[in-house]
Amino acid sequence: MKIKDIIFKSWIYISGIIVVVVTFGVFLYFLYKGIKVVTLEFILEAPGGMPLGTEGGVFPAIMGSLMSGLLSGLIGGLLGLCTSIYLVFYCNNKKNQKYMLHALQLLAGIPSVIIGLFGYTVLIVGLGLNKSLISVTLTLTVMIIPFIALRMKKALEETSKDQFICSLSLGIPKGYTIIHLVIPNALKYIMTSLGLGIVFAMGATAPIMFTGAVIIAGVPNKLTDPIMALPYHLYVLVNEGISIEMAYGTAFVLIVLVLLINLICHFIGNFEDV
Amino acid sequence: MKEIVLKTEDLCVSYGQKKILKKINTLFEKNKITAIIGPSGCGKSTFLKSLNRTVEEYGGNMEGKIHLNNVNIMDMPLQNLRKSVGMVFQLPIVFPFSIYNNMIYAPKYFGEKKEKLNDIVIKNLKKTGLYDEVKDNLKMMATKLSGGQQQRLAIARCLTVNPEIILLDEPCSALDIKNTANIENMLLELKNEYTIIIVTHNLSQAKRIADNVIFMDEGQIIEEGNQNEMFDNPVNVRTKEYLMYMRN
Numbered sequence: 001m002k003i004k005d006i007i008f009k010s011w012i013y014i015s016g017i018i019v020v021v022v023t024f025g026v027f028l029y030f031l032y033k034g035i036k037v038v039t040l041e042f043i044l045e046a047p048g049g050m051p052l053g054t055e056g057g058v059f060p061a062i063m064g065s066l067m068s069g070l071l072s073g074l075i076g077g078l079l080g081l082c083t084s085i086y087l088v089f090y091c092n093n094k095k096n097q098k099y100m101l102h103a104l105q106l107l108a109g110i111p112s113v114i115i116g117l118f119g120y121t122v123l124i125v126g127l128g129l130n131k132s133l134i135s136v137t138l139t140l141t142v143m144i145i146p147f148i149a150l151r152m153k154k155a156l157e158e159t160s161k162d163q164f165i166c167s168l169s170l171g172i173p174k175g176y177t178i179i180h181l182v183i184p185n186a187l188k189y190i191m192t193s194l195g196l197g198i199v200f201a202m203g204a205t206a207p208i209m210f211t212g213a214v215i216i217a218g219v220p221n222k223l224t225d226p227i228m229a230l231p232y233h234l235y236v237l238v239n240e241g242i243s244i245e246m247a248y249g250t251a252f253v254l255i256v257l258v259l260l261i262n263l264i265c266h267f268i269g270n271f272e273d274v
Numbered sequence: 275m276k277e278i279v280l281k282t283e284d285l286c287v288s289y290g291q292k293k294i295l296k297k298i299n300t301l302f303e304k305n306k307i308t309a310i311i312g313p314s315g316c317g318k319s320t321f322l323k324s325l326n327r328t329v330e331e332y333g334g335n336m337e338g339k340i341h342l343n344n345v346n347i348m349d350m351p352l353q354n355l356r357k358s359v360g361m362v363f364q365l366p367i368v369f370p371f372s373i374y375n376n377m378i379y380a381p382k383y384f385g386e387k388k389e390k391l392n393d394i395v396i397k398n399l400k401k402t403g404l405y406d407e408v409k410d411n412l413k414m415m416a417t418k419l420s421g422g423q424q425q426r427l428a429i430a431r432c433l434t435v436n437p438e439i440i441l442l443d444e445p446c447s448a449l450d451i452k453n454t455a456n457i458e459n460m461l462l463e464l465k466n467e468y469t470i471i472i473v474t475h476n477l478s479q480a481k482r483i484a485d486n487v488i489f490m491d492e493g494q495i496i497e498e499g500n501q502n503e504m505f506d507n508p509v510n511v512r513t514k515e516y517l518m519y520m521r522n
């Protein structure tokens with residue numbers, strides 16, 4: 001009994017320590033490696049040099065990643081939120097609910113490279129769009145909808161189902177209840193899910209390779225421009241053996257960006273508590 | 275002369291294929307407390323929830339008729355029905371706002387004038403005896419109240435839309451003796467103004483507060499009547515057995 005207890009406890013502590021050490025380890029490693037490369041110019045300039053990427057910076061890639069990430073977060077977040085609200089509060093038919101849930105889980109389990117291929121087939125080949133910001137955004141949106149919807153569904157169920165019915169029992173309609181009670185109540189979880197969704201989109205490489213990320217491009221002016229993206233740039237830098245130093249720098253920028261977005265979402269979610 | 279506010283006619287409720295309530299016919303008297311008792315799973319909560327059609331929000335399907343002041347509730351706008359027939363749940367449900375905002379949540383939706391909101395809050399908090407306890411802290415988060423206070427807030431909030439009938443589903447089962455006594459006394463006060471229907475597992479509670487009692491089993495009403503008669507001289511064998519069982 002005692003021994004079991006000790007083993008169990010130490011196992012918990014060790015797992016906790018491993019998680020913390022690995023997280024900080026990765027972060028500090030890239031911080032250490034990247035900080036030498038990351039200067040103001042690195043952030044604000046386009047890649048240059050021969051071969052391309054050995055000099056200059058990653059500005060267009062930052063903008064490309066931000067734009068595609070935020071846009072798909074916006075569309076996917078809205079669609080995901082609506083899906084989860086439908087599932088939790090409007091779908092009284094248990095069977096339909098089950099089918100939709102299975103569909104979402106299936107979609108969430110599809111490897112991202114396949115989502116990329118799907119985006120390429122439908123958007124580029126089928127609809128004749130060029131490789132562009134919009135194709136990337138739509139592909140990423142498809143990828144993150146189930147991711148966001150499933151998380152939000154869980155949050156809504158946990159925070160608001162009873163309160164929702166309580167509000168209805170006061171004679172207040174569903175729509176008003178959702179806007180004035182459910183969403184403010186679950187805002188924290190909604191924002192965290194959204195943040196994770198955006199980060200997931202910004203980190204994805206496979207889906208954007210086929211649909212719009214290119215080796216060199218400017219900051220996109222319109223939706224139909226091709227983009228640079230940090231993960232793809234990173235991939236090219238390493239894969240073509242262009243510059244491992246610059247790759248560390250790029251990785252560092254990506255990590256910081258992702259961290260910032262998570263923090264911002266967290267702050268918006270906790271706005272009322274402040 | 276009894277005045278009847280609510281009457282059910284062959285009320286049946288089912289969840290999918292599962293029939294829960296089978297032909298419930300009964301009356302509820304105005305300004306009385308009616309207690310619904312019966313073994314777990316017999317359909318008490320389902321019955322209560324069907325009286326303001328919240329059962330439909332859980333996926334239940336209702337058949338038969340329910341008359342509220344001689345109007346079939348199926349023909350009433352849902353909003354009016356639910357304003358007239360308020361509901362309090364087993365676990366206290368407070369919205370994650372301040373006490374004040376909990377109280378004005380519904381009146382605000384129904385377009386009460388700003389000047390009147392304060393009065394509504396104070397009047398209804400007083401009815402539940404909560405006002406003196408929280409009058410200096412109306413801006414406090416309602417979730418910081420104790421369990422008993424939260425339940426009284428839930429009742430007060432239900433009163434803000436001026437219901438005629440209040441449905442309570444085991445409102446004291448999560449509370450201690452003192453808070454339970456508090457709520458019981460309050461209900462005895464409230465019945466002068468409202469009609470109260472309460473589900474309870476606690477026979478002595480039914481004895482303390484109820485005028486009428488309905489005993490249910492397996493989705494049907496087995497016996498109903500005046501509290502004293504029911505508890506002292508039950509007619510039906512099943513009622514007798516249940517009362518015996520609960521007393522031991």
Ligand SMILES: Nc1ncnc2c1ncn2[C@@H]1O[C@H](COP(=O)(O)OP(=O)(O)OP(=O)(O)O)[C@@H](O)[C@H]1O
Pocket residue numbers: 289292294312313314315316317318319320321332333
């Ligand atoms: N949402 C639901 N979907 C399907 N079946 C349900 C649902 N809610 C309740 N039931 C079933 O209906 C029956 C009656 O439940 P109900 O909650 O009305 O019983 P109860 O008398 O209130 O019991 P308790 O005293 O335990 O609260 C139970 O068999 C229960 O499993």
Ligand SMILES: [Mg+2]
Pocket residue numbers: 318319320443
């Ligand atoms: Mg019940």
